[in-house]
Amino acid sequence: MSTPASPTSLETLNLRCERGDRTLFEGLNFQVAAGQLLQIEGANGSGKTTLLRTLCGLFESTAGNINWCGQSIHADPASYHAQLSYIGHLPGIKLELSPRENLAFSQGLRGQSISQNDLLNALDAIGLYGFEDTPCRHLSAGQRRRVALARLILDKSQLWILDEPFTALDRAGNQRLSELLAAHLLQGGLVVLTSHQPVILQDVAINRLALE
Amino acid sequence: MWVWFHKLGSPPYFYRFSTIVLPWLAVLTLILFSVGVVWGLYIAPSDYQQSETSRIMYVHVPASMFSMSIYMVMAMASAVTLIWRIKLADLVASASAPIGAAYTFIALITGSLWGRTMWGNTYWEWSDPRLMSELILFFLYLGYMALNSAYEDRRRAARAAAVLALVGVVNIPIIHYSVEWWTSLHQGSTTRGTQFAATIDPSMRYPLFVMMGAFAMLYAQLLLKYTRCLLLDGERNNAWVKEMVKQHAA
Amino acid sequence: MRHALLILLKRDLLLAFRHPNDLVNPLIFFLIVVSLFPMGLKPDSQFLPMMGSAVIWVAALLASMLSLDNLFRSDMEDGTLEQIGLLPWPLSALVTIKVLVHWLVTGIPIVIMAPLLGMMFNIPPEGIRALMLTLLLGTPVLSLIGAIGVALTVSLRRGGVLVSLLVLPLYIPVLIFGAGSVWDASLGLAIRGPVLFMGAILVLALTLAPLAIAGALRISLE
Numbered sequence: 001m002s003t004p005a006s007p008t009s010l011e012t013l014n015l016r017c018e019r020g021d022r023t024l025f026e027g028l029n030f031q032v033a034a035g036q037l038l039q040i041e042g043a044n045g046s047g048k049t050t051l052l053r054t055l056c057g058l059f060e061s062t063a064g065n066i067n068w069c070g071q072s073i074h075a076d077p078a079s080y081h082a083q084l085s086y087i088g089h090l091p092g093i094k095l096e097l098s099p100r101e102n103l104a105f106s107q108g109l110r111g112q113s114i115s116q117n118d119l120l121n122a123l124d125a126i127g128l129y130g131f132e133d134t135p136c137r138h139l140s141a142g143q144r145r146r147v148a149l150a151r152l153i154l155d156k157s158q159l160w161i162l163d164e165p166f167t168a169l170d171r172a173g174n175q176r177l178s179e180l181l182a183a184h185l186l187q188g189g190l191v192v193l194t195s196h197q198p199v200i201l202q203d204v205a206i207n208r209l210a211l212e
Numbered sequence: 213m214w215v216w217f218h219k220l221g222s223p224p225y226f227y228r229f230s231t232i233v234l235p236w237l238a239v240l241t242l243i244l245f246s247v248g249v250v251w252g253l254y255i256a257p258s259d260y261q262q263s264e265t266s267r268i269m270y271v272h273v274p275a276s277m278f279s280m281s282i283y284m285v286m287a288m289a290s291a292v293t294l295i296w297r298i299k300l301a302d303l304v305a306s307a308s309a310p311i312g313a314a315y316t317f318i319a320l321i322t323g324s325l326w327g328r329t330m331w332g333n334t335y336w337e338w339s340d341p342r343l344m345s346e347l348i349l350f351f352l353y354l355g356y357m358a359l360n361s362a363y364e365d366r367r368r369a370a371r372a373a374a375v376l377a378l379v380g381v382v383n384i385p386i387i388h389y390s391v392e393w394w395t396s397l398h399q400g401s402t403t404r405g406t407q408f409a410a411t412i413d414p415s416m417r418y419p420l421f422v423m424m425g426a427f428a429m430l431y432a433q434l435l436l437k438y439t440r441c442l443l444l445d446g447e448r449n450n451a452w453v454k455e456m457v458k459q460h461a462a
Numbered sequence: 463m464r465h466a467l468l469i470l471l472k473r474d475l476l477l478a479f480r481h482p483n484d485l486v487n488p489l490i491f492f493l494i495v496v497s498l499f500p501m502g503l504k505p506d507s508q509f510l511p512m513m514g515s516a517v518i519w520v521a522a523l524l525a526s527m528l529s530l531d532n533l534f535r536s537d538m539e540d541g542t543l544e545q546i547g548l549l550p551w552p553l554s555a556l557v558t559i560k561v562l563v564h565w566l567v568t569g570i571p572i573v574i575m576a577p578l579l580g581m582m583f584n585i586p587p588e589g590i591r592a593l594m595l596t597l598l599l600g601t602p603v604l605s606l607i608g609a610i611g612v613a614l615t616v617s618l619r620r621g622g623v624l625v626s627l628l629v630l631p632l633y634i635p636v637l638i639f640g641a642g643s644v645w646d647a648s649l650g651l652a653i654r655g656p657v658l659f660m661g662a663i664l665v666l667a668l669t670l671a672p673l674a675i676a677g678a679l680r681i682s683l684e
Contacts, residue, residue: 020365021449056548059684082550090541094473096480108469109549294677351631358627362618371681372614376628379610379674383632386663390635393656394642 006070008034010055010159010190015064017050024050025211028064032207034158037181037191039199042211048194049089051211052163055192056086068159082110085155088163091148095137099128099147102136107154114154122153127176141168149177152184160184162193221298223443224452230436237433244426251419265329268322270420274427276319276346280384282312282431283349286356287381290374299446300439302370305377306360307438311431313353319346341388341395348387352380366446463551467559470546474563488529488568489575495521496579514583515593515644522572522597523633526604527626529568533560533609534616534679543616547683554672557679561602561609561672569601589648592657596640599660606671607632613678635663 009031016026024047032038040048053059055066057073057080066073073080093102100119107114123132126146136144145168152160160181166174181191182201193199199206219225252270286308292301323343324335331337338344359376363369447453478485499517500510537543546556576597580590611629615621639660643653 018367020367053684058544058547078550078552081548084548086544086548088541088544090539090544092541092545094477094540094542096477101476105469105473106545109466109473109546111463111466111550113465348631348634351627355628355631358624359614362615362620362624368617368681368684372678375610375674375678375681376614379607379632382666382670383635386635386666387631389659390638393659394638 008069008158011067013065016062017047017054018062019050030209032190032192034188034190035185036207037185037204038207038209040194040209046211048211049163052161055161083158085152085157086161087148087165091144093136093144093147098133098135099123100132102147103150103154106151122150125153126150127172142170142173145169146173152180158189160191164194166195166197221300223447226300230440234436237429241426241429241433244422244429248419248422248426252423256416256419265326268326270423272319272322272326273420274424275315278427278431279312279316279319279349282308282315287377290377293370293374303439303442307435307442309353309357311434316346316350316353320350339395341391344391345388466551467555470556470559471563474560478563478567485567488525489571492521492525492572495524511584514580514585515641518576518579519637519641523604523637525572526568526601527608527629530564530608530612533564533612538616544683553676553679557675558672561605565602565605569605572601573597586648589644592644592647592653595657596643596660599664600636600640603636603664603667604633606667610671610674610678613675613682617682
């Protein structure tokens with residue numbers, strides 16, 4: 001992977017997305033730089049999830065561009081995806097597998113080899129100590145979400161795109177995720193997320209973008 | 213030429229263009245059909261071996277010929293849809309499918325009626341490679357239409373159906389060859405169709421050409437008409453459609 | 463990337479073996495469908511050996527297609543397909559692995575079961591050899607083509623019957639060459655031609671189908 005010449009940033013230029021007959025948004029311009037968090041707000045059906053999926057490259061915009069470090073994300077999707085962690089509505093974990101297996105596979109698929117120690121530490125950090133080997137089928141919705149969030153710790157990617165990451169988490173989980181976000185931003189990471197509740201992080205300014 | 217094609221890709225331009233062309237196409241189709249039918253069914257001599265039933269070829273041969281060509285048009289339009297994301301190309305592909313299926317169906321029915329006089333008392337002969345290929349082509353059309361209507365989002369339907377059309381077009385030569393091989397296992401496969409058309413007497417060939425022209429024009433006309441319908445439906449929220457409706461109402 | 467592909471292979475095999483029922487059901491289906499046909503005929507019918515090759519091939523085709531339903535569906539439902547779509551590797555390579563797993567867990571067992579069923583139909587030994595050979599060449603093609611159909615319909619709620627409409631017509635050449643070769647071999651004829659042709663179809667499917675599957679999945683993921 002070559003290091004990009006331009007500074008780390010994610011920006012959209014005149015982005016427009018449609019679903020079926022409806023234009024969800026158009027003329028959307030924003031920029032997220034290193035160490036910044038962008039919270040996307042809007043009513044149900046305003047296109048928040050579609051916007052996040054478009055930023056990931058899963059959904060195809062009708063017009064406009066998305067640039068990562070000054071280069072279109074479609075120019076070199078592989079190196080863009082290598083620096084991206086996305087957690088959507090669905091946790092993306094296999095219910096037949098234990099949290100430990102799930103994480104080992106998801107890291108292996110990304111091409112990262114991971115020590116058992118790091119794995120257990122990540123699960124511990126997200127509050128799943130003692131559940132490492134329980135099949136995810138037997139975990140609660142909040143715990144499954146924590147398994148997904150543990151990927152963020154292990155992925156070590158620069159850009160996090162999170163769709164309602166606080167859903168189903170209890171107060172302690174909320175706290176842990178907030179700490180995780182703050183630490184990521186301090187290290188120069190980027191976060192784009194949607195959330196119905198206000199996101200409060202210490203020492204971090206939060207940019208907001210409202211979709212109508 | 214290229215610029216013209218590009219302009220044709222824009223929906224309002226295409227709509228205006230088709231409004232001008234359609235009446236001419238209708239007249240042309242009518243003339244070709246009248247000439248072809250009268251010439252083929254009354255004036256041209258009947259085949260001395262097959263008697264009057266051979267006249268069914270004036271419908272069968274053009275229908276089966278264009279049933280295949282329409283699939284090719286569909287596949288090309290699908291490739292354009294996938295590569296350049298031109299909405300109109302998807303509409304052309306979608307509009308072609310039912311017409312192609314209808315042509316294929318006509319080819320199957322007429323083929324089996326024609327075959328009945330040659331095979332004896334059966335309406336269907338599995339050992340006829342051309343009928344077999346037509347039947348499978350008919351299945352391909354049905355699958356395409358089923359997939360195309362299964363998606364609610366027009367854009368996704370367009371792309372999914374386009375992938376299927378391209379997969380189908382890669383398969384057509386394989387299907388064709390496999391059917392040829394298969395029917396050659398059975399003895400006495402009957403050959404008709406193109407081979408027949410190439411060897412026939414000019415007195416029968418010319419009316420056949422006229423009928424081919426008629427079928428081609430019919431396809432062009434139905435295609436334009438149906439594409440216009442799909443276009444209006446798809447663009448109903450756009451300014452130019454609203455404008456036009458207002459003008460019509462006034 | 464090779465490491466990642468191996469991990470995916472391991473994951474899918476592990477998942478397959480965590481659902482032993484899903485593994486065995488297509489094979490039982492295969493067995494039952496094949497046994498149904500003789501029951502529809504007179505017990506001493508002389509058509510049996512003639513029908514055998516066709517019946518076994520059609521049943522293999524149906525078993526392969528029905529078992530494909532879950533190839534992407536469960537991954538779609540729990541969001542792992544999304545994650546796979548975001549991996550920094552070509553999607554076409556990843557889906558090839560998934561299809562490979564499907565072939566390993568359904569195609570291979572079908573090839574192994576076929577001689578047994580062939581004997582039930584009184585197919586001569588030459589025919590049974592041809593049956594195994596053509597199934598070995600043909601079942602991967604069935605998995606690859608079927609995967610295109612499944613990838614195109616995985617985001618639709620009513621996928622099941624639709625997949626068969628899309629896929630079965632495309633299966634016809636494989637069926638024709640497969641069953642035809644068995645029939646020829648039973649009569650003591652050479653089957654080199656059709657077998658080579660099936661090999662060519664397999665190579666073609668291996669090169670083109672992954673691209674179509676990946677393209678179809680991207681559409682389904684939108």
